[in-house]
Amino acid sequence: MIRYLRGRVLGKEAEGFSLLVGGMGFFLQAPAPFLGALREGEEVEVHTHLQVREDGLFLYGFPDGESLRLFELLLSVSGVAPKEALSLLSTLPPRLLAQALAEGDARLLASASGVGKRLAERIALELKGKVPPHLLGEKAESEAALEAVMALAALGFKEAQARAVVLDLLAKNPKAKAQELIKEALKRLR
Template sequence: MIAFLSGVVREVREHSAIVLTGGVGYEVLCPASTLAKLKVGDVAELHTRLVVREDAWTLFGFSETDSLKLFELLTSVTGVGPKLGLALLSAMPVSALAQGLLSGDSKLLSSVSGVGKKTAERLVLELQNKVPEHLAAPTVGGKRQRVISTAGQDAVEALLALGFRDAQVRSVVSELLASDSEQSADQLIRKSLGRLR
């Protein structure tokens, strides 16, 4: 089992990166949040999970242990393979995804491409009581913050009423709250509209 990989980033692709370590280049499939942190020539440190199938050995990498933990929980659900788990983690921050699972928000999950209504409901049913609550708080400077505020929830509801996609809205509002948790709903809506349009 390959649990951790540290090496020089040789290439960053759409869904993966090539990391050179010990003279071997490993292709590592990563969520968008991890790929955004990788730069060619830099040293990458990734928490990994090796998935072995009859036809392929695939290495998945994550910049944070929380992402890996959620990936493992997602892929423990029947019908959710590693690529779908990666798609969910790429669609929104760990905090928004964990919050969606904890609150039973199957609509949020089904807004992700490739996740149908039944799969979303199964994810909620099987994981609602398994997701650690601390994962639902956004991260600032490597530290988890409190779960989305009342103003944040009001902003999310207002933006959804305007027709924006659930996953996008929650991701943007979570990021804004992570930078300043004291913002009002009006401020969050105004700033979110600038990012969502």
């Protein structure tokens, strides 16, 4: 099992990237935020999951162990393939995804591309309460965050998208007021 690689990024494609490790090139599929942050030629450390199927070997790469554990937790649900698990990790930040899984928030899970209502409900049902506490961290939402999300939803943005942006902003500035969160979120969402 390949669990970790460190190497130089050779190039990126729509669904993954090539990594040069000790003279060998590996192709890894990855969540969109991680893939977007990679730069050709840079040295990176990648936590990996190797899937062996009859049609080939597939390697998936993540920026941290937390994202890898969430990916593997999602794969434990019947009907969840790597494509859907990557979509969830691409749509929702890891802490928000862990929180949604722990609370059984099917509506938020269904906001990911390729994850329909039925699959989201199955994931929520099977994983509710099964998320390890270390993946959850502190409760991510505050009153300011809830107010900001509701305001952005009222302005016509998707609630899941607004929540993801607001929680990311809140992680960088935990003492931010609702007005600050709304202002910064609008810059990102436009």
